[in-house]
């Protein structure tokens with residue numbers, strides 16, 4: 630990767646690596662329509678070419694990591710992406726990163742990277758809700774502002790962040806909150822970290838949870854992540870689903886009702902899983918609030934409360950925790966720290 634090779638190279642600007650993974654931002658379909666398109670169809674150069682005057686914000690060099698709908702992103706992609714960032718971040722001529730990604734699992738990728746990236750350099754994830762061929766495609770502005778933030782020293786040391794529809798969100802707390810509107814992201818309970826106006830960043834808050842260089846996870850020797858599955862509780866939910874998931878998984882996350890609760894038969898079943906050394910983390914199917922230790926459920930069945938993670942993020946933390954320990958106390962401590 631050579632930034633100086635570009636005819637637009639400007640030595641007074643910072644150098645940003647763009648890692649393209651696919652999604653609607655690289656989607657192509659019928660001209661002007663926002664529906665019925667193919668995500669992950671356009672190459673990275675088309676994305677860069679769609680942003681006017683990007684060369685005035687930063688020197689960009691692109692890597693096509695994959696070109697997929699984000700439903701097809703796997704933990705193998707995550708390990709590849711993280712290893713690439715960790716290697717490139719060691720280069721003095723690399724100042725920041727932007728990852729273009731489908732929005733459907735963008736919240737998961739951003740939390741995973743937030744826990745395993747070993748750099749203070751800015752890492753920004755973005756995408757779009759409308760394909761590149763749609764009327765008022767939102768990808769070019771999202772990409773422009775993401776590159777601007779990745780080139781901004783103020784974004785250093787803040788963990789992985791998401792830029793979307795002029796908002797800046799933490800990789801830990803960002804959530805997709807709408808299935809189709811361009812303003813599709815928000816932060817669990819906490820609003821956003823700040824705003825982008827054109828290429829300027831305005832920060833108002835920051836995440837206090839451990840991330841990146843302060844996080845204890847090391848993926849450098851990992852070829853795969855321990856499988857963790859999510860069980861969704863509802864009225865009349867059959868606890869047999871937990872037995873089934875236990876055959877596939879090293880750990881289970883339950884999306885419980887209310888503050889993360891479930892029925893007596895589920896509590897008994899969770900107690901049995903403890904005897905099989907399969908940790909169970911309790912979350913809520915509600916997207917705001919906290920799930921804390923509950924003497925009625927946790928003491929009888931040895932489950933671990935998730936604190937404030939949604940189930941799909943809790944399963945990432947449990948999986949990374951399982952690369953280091955199966956101890957309940959240690960895992961419970963991680964759910965308070967990360």
Ligand SMILES: NC(=O)C[C@H](N)C(=O)O
Pocket residue numbers: 651652653654668697698699700730731732733734756757758759
């Ligand atoms: N807006 C999007 O990017 C949705 C697309 N299905 C994806 O996640 O790849």
